[in-house]
Amino acid sequence: MSRSPDDLKSTQNSPMLKTLFPSIDALTQALQSAGYFADRRLATAVFLALRLQRPLLLEGEPGVGKTELAKALSIALQRELIRLQCYDGLEQREALYEWNYAAQLLHMRASEGRGEVTDVEREVYQGRYLIRRPLLQALQTPAPGAVLLIDEVDRADEPFEAFLLEYLGEYQVSIPELGTIRAEVTPITILTSNRTRELNDAVKRRCLYHWLDYPDRDRELAIVRAQVPEASEQLTAQIARFVDRLRHSPFGNAFQRAPGIAESVEWAKALVALDTLVVDPEVVADTAGILFKQREDVAALTHALAVDLLRSDEDEAA
Ligand SMILES: Nc1ncnc2c1ncn2[C@@H]1O[C@H](COP(=O)(O)OP(=O)(O)O)[C@@H](O)[C@H]1O
Ligand SMILES: [Mg+2]
Structure with missing residues (x-):
C-alpha cells in the first residue's frame, strides 16, 4: 500500500475541501442547505472521511438516511453523484468496466476488409472500446471529482467485497489490458449497508464506520x-x-x-x-x-x- 509522494500529490484534494468546509459546523450547514439534517456525530464522521480521504461505511436500518446522505453530500460539494446499486449476483464487469465487443468486432472486420496489416489486437483494447462502469467513472472524473455511492453493499456477495479492496484502500483498479488506473481526484466514497449480513473485516478496515440510528x-x-x-x-x-x-x-x-x-x-x-x-x-x-x-x-x-x-x-x- 505504499505510495510515493508524487502519487499522493496527484490524488490530493483536501486543500479544496478544507476551504469548502473549514469546520464540522460548516459541513452541517452545507448538508442542511442541501435538505439533509445531520446530528453532530454523523457530521463528524463525514468531516473526517473528507479530511482523511477515507471511504465512509454507513450501517443502519432501512430508511434512516444512508443513501440520502450521499446525495446531499454531492449537492453540497457540487460533485457528480455516481451510484453503484449492489444486488445479489452483481459482477465486476457491471461495477468496473467491460469491453464493447460489438464495436471491437466491427473494428476488426473493417481492418480485415481493408486488407490492413495492423496490430488489431492492440487496437481493440483501447480506451474507446471500454464501457466505463461506476467505479471506473468515479476514478476518472476530472476535478472537482465525484461522490461515489456504493449502495447496499451487504446485498452483493463476498467475492465482490474482496474485489472492492483495491479501490477502497488505494483508489485504484487494475485492468489487465490497460494496467493500473489511479484516481485523478480522490472520489468521496460512501458505502451503505442495511446489515442483512456482516461485512468482511478487510472492507471495514479500509473505511471509517458510522452506525446511523433513527433520528431523535x-x-x-x-x-x-x-x-x-x-x-x-x-x-x-x-x-x-x-x-x-x-x-x-x-x-x-x-x-x-x-x-x-x-x-x-x-x-x-x-x-x-x-x-x-x-x-x-x-x-x-x-x-x-x-x-x-x-x-x-x-x-x-x-x-x-x-x-x-x-x-x-x-x-x-x-
Ligand atoms: N437526515 C435526513 N435529513 C433529511 N431527510 C432525510 C434524512 N434522513 C432520511 N431522510 C429522508 O428519508 C428518506 C429515506 O432515506 P434513505 O436515505 O433512502 O434511507 P436508507 O438509505 O437509510 O434506507 C429520504 O428519501 C429522505 O427524504
Ligand atoms: Mg438506501
Whole structure:
C-alpha cells in the first residue's frame, strides 16, 4: 500500500475541501442547505472521511438516511453523484468496466476488409472500446471529482467485497489490458449497508464506520417540517412523537420493520391530503398502510397501542 509522494500529490484534494468546509459546523450547514439534517456525530464522521480521504461505511436500518446522505453530500460539494446499486449476483464487469465487443468486432472486420496489416489486437483494447462502469467513472472524473455511492453493499456477495479492496484502500483498479488506473481526484466514497449480513473485516478496515440510528424527535421534526411545510406545526409534532414512541416502545419489538424517515414524511403528506387536523386512533388505523408495509405489522398496531402512542407529553409526565 505504499505510495510515493508524487502519487499522493496527484490524488490530493483536501486543500479544496478544507476551504469548502473549514469546520464540522460548516459541513452541517452545507448538508442542511442541501435538505439533509445531520446530528453532530454523523457530521463528524463525514468531516473526517473528507479530511482523511477515507471511504465512509454507513450501517443502519432501512430508511434512516444512508443513501440520502450521499446525495446531499454531492449537492453540497457540487460533485457528480455516481451510484453503484449492489444486488445479489452483481459482477465486476457491471461495477468496473467491460469491453464493447460489438464495436471491437466491427473494428476488426473493417481492418480485415481493408486488407490492413495492423496490430488489431492492440487496437481493440483501447480506451474507446471500454464501457466505463461506476467505479471506473468515479476514478476518472476530472476535478472537482465525484461522490461515489456504493449502495447496499451487504446485498452483493463476498467475492465482490474482496474485489472492492483495491479501490477502497488505494483508489485504484487494475485492468489487465490497460494496467493500473489511479484516481485523478480522490472520489468521496460512501458505502451503505442495511446489515442483512456482516461485512468482511478487510472492507471495514479500509473505511471509517458510522452506525446511523433513527433520528431523535427534534431532528425528525425538522425533517418532516422541511419536506412537508404545508403540514401544521401541531400535526408535525404529533407525527414525530408518535413515530419516535413507536420505534422505542416496548411494543416496538412486535413489529418486523419500524417506520423509517421516509414513512414519517409520507404519513405527513397523507394526513395533509386527508385534511387531518389532529391524529386520533381512527386516523392511525385508516393510514397504517403508510407506516407499515407488512400485513402483520399493520395488525400489530392495535387501537389500544395507538391510544398509548398518541398520549400527550403531559399525560406521560403525569
Ligand atoms: N437526515 C435526513 N435529513 C433529511 N431527510 C432525510 C434524512 N434522513 C432520511 N431522510 C429522508 O428519508 C428518506 C429515506 O432515506 P434513505 O436515505 O433512502 O434511507 P436508507 O438509505 O437509510 O434506507 C429520504 O428519501 C429522505 O427524504
Ligand atoms: Mg438506501
